[in-house]
Amino acid sequence: MADATGRPGTGERPPLSREMRASGVSKSYGATVALEHADIALKAGEVHALLGENGAGKSTLVRIFTGAVIPDRGEMQLHGETYAPRSILDARRSEVATAFQELSLVPNLSVAQNFLLPALAGHGSLLVSRRHVIARGAEILARHGLVRIDPAARVGDLPLAERQRIEIARAIENAGRVLILDEPTASLAETDWLFEQIGKARSRGVAILYISHRLAEVREICTSATVLRNGRSIATVGLGSSSDGDIFEMMVGHRVEHARRPARVAGSKSAARLAAEDLTGHGLRGVSLQLGEGEILGVAALEGQGQRGLFRLLAGLETPTGGAIRIDGKTAAYRSPRAALRCGSGISYLPEERKTEGILAGLSAATNVVLPFLPRVGRAGFVGRHDEEKAAQPAAQEVALNPRYLAFSIGDLSGGNQQKALMARTLATGARTLLLFDPTRGVDVGTKESIYAAIRAFAERGGSVLFYSSELPEIVQLADRCLVLYGGKVFCELEGGDIAEQKLVAAMIGHGPRPPAGRAPASSATPIPVAAENAR
Known part of the structure; x- marks a missing residue:
């Protein structure tokens, strides 16, 4: 007996590919080419890096994945089926979610309300219990190890690092298949919390696209990377077999030398141009410093x-x-x-x-x-x-x-x-x-x-x-x-x-x-x- 593909079989459908794949994706804005025949593949349960200079096309590719931008050409597949989102909500319905570098939170709403959007807005005139909203927000925060954050707090009143964590947690909540993290540590001084959340998402089989300019952390969390330059995919490489120099060269087209600033000449210290003496307040407990000319x-x-x-x-x-x-x-x-x-x-x-x-x-x-x-x-x-x-x-x-x-x-x-x-x-x-x-x-x-x-x-x-x-x-x-x-x-x-x-x-x-x-x-x-x- 033949299966649905016409091939002899057991009658069971072949398993669908658990990948997100983009092939030949292109996008132009007038005479400006943002992406040209870009290719990338993300596998379930893996963390894949997207590297490139600013202006290389990373943001455009992310916007295409999230439905914010419609490509001119190319095709995308998600778990073996055509994927063509027309909006961010479209992408979310396909269980593709993004934590944006330029945060997408609504600053005038509470943490809990931000977590529950847009479903909360969909209730229209129906009254939703504030207590219920706060309780749901607290559950989400606890699930992501963010119990220090008050779910009733106004997002705009929180420090940038906490807003970044909320953005990431909200994306993870909605990412059943693909999670896109755009510069997730840009405002985080430490990576432990983020990497723990990524590990949990990986264990659920979520494919993760990780965008960062910090190559050391990319190596710590990712196994492979796709490099973009001038809108084109230059290469997809295993990070274990590519040096930093190789990757930087692919990104910019030439070798990048990291020269340390020469030591100042002995005796060159000058009078203080700026000095602080025993400053207190706003997190300081008696800080003093001096900054000289040319320093x-x-x-x-x-x-x-x-x-x-x-x-x-x-x-x-x-x-x-x-x-x-x-x-x-x-x-x-x-x-x-x-x-x-x-x-x-x-x-x-x-x-x-x-x-x-x-x-x-x-x-x-x-x-x-x-x-x-x-x-x-x-x-x-x-x-x-x-x-x-x-x-x-x-x-x-x-x-x-x-x-x-x-x-x-x-x-x-x-x-x-x-x-x-x-x-x-x-x-x-x-x-x-x-x-x-x-x-x-x-x-x-x-x-x-x-x-x-x-x-x-x-x-x-x-x-x-x-x-x-x-x-x-x-x-x-x-x-x-x-x-x-x-x-x-x-x-x-x-x-x-x-x-x-x-x-x-x-x-x-x-x-x-x-x-x-x-x-x-x-x-x-x-x-x-x-x-x-x-x-x-």
Whole structure:
């Protein structure tokens, strides 16, 4: 007897392929080709990486998988059947869900309400018990090890790291077949929680597409990777058989050298351009630091140790409850980033969250770059598009932002080019001190190198840089000195060749060298939970 395929058999249907596969997928926007004949396959129960520079086509492919974008050509299959979602809800009905880098949560709703959308909205005029919604939210949070988060809390009031976890947990809840994680650790200082959740999803047979620029963590969680460049699939490789150099070369088309910043010449220390003395409040418990001319000072810390409060205090976004800030040797009492920019030689701040704190998405990249000095652009009070682009070009050149992108709406640019524009704006202010909070969060290796070069060049011209990074190799490459925060205090200070990943990791968890003289021992420091830090 023949089976349904016409072949002799037992009468049972052959098992369907448990894959998600895209073949020859292409997408153009006018003359701009975003994807060209891209191929990728995801297997059930495996974690597959998608690698490439910003602008390589990763975001477009993710949007096609999630139904937000319709491809021009190509085909997709899910578990052996044609897959052609026309919306994000369409994809979700096929059990394909995504945790987006630019979070898709509704900030004015509670955590629980975000978990239950869109089903909650579908009740229309029917009253849904708030107690029931909160209880359901609490169940979901508990299932994903997030019991510290209040299900009734307004999402917009939560710190970025907790919002990122909620975004990921919501995607996992809806991903019965395929889970797409777009830069899931961009706002997470630690990966343990995320990797545990990925392990649970894998054990259920979910295929996982993992997008990250952090190759070390990709190697830890993924077995294979597809590399995109200029919209094309360059190769699919086993990570065990490909070196970092090989992968970077596939991503950018040439070898990438990671040069460490040369040690400063002995005796080159200068007077402090920026100094903080015993700062308290917003997660800080008596933090002091000095930043000299031409110096790059790094800050390393696990999540919630006061780093966010430190930068917001120094930028003028928050007011300290104690201590003092000095600029060029003079006590400063500013209450806004604008006032900080005008204080002494000036402080310019690059914020943590590009989408909500940085860019003005509806304006051009050029307008975003020149905003701090827009009144000085143009003639007779009139500012034209050409004037803005001309004024933005020097700063854009410093960060290797292609001049043609200056005319584009910044919201239409890749995340890497948006970050370049924000870095250009920070430089264009003319401030002699830069505060950079995770300046390469969620960008590709090529963009990182451009931003690193701009930071080094600024310091070589006598500028001063204080930066926090969630990526320790970045601190090792760039910093002349590094402060490690633990429990809201400076646990230790490392300098020059002593700045090594192993020492940083030890200090970040309260071990390693003793604090410098005059600083409280770390044994008395209690790590401050993220929620507590942000509530202060």
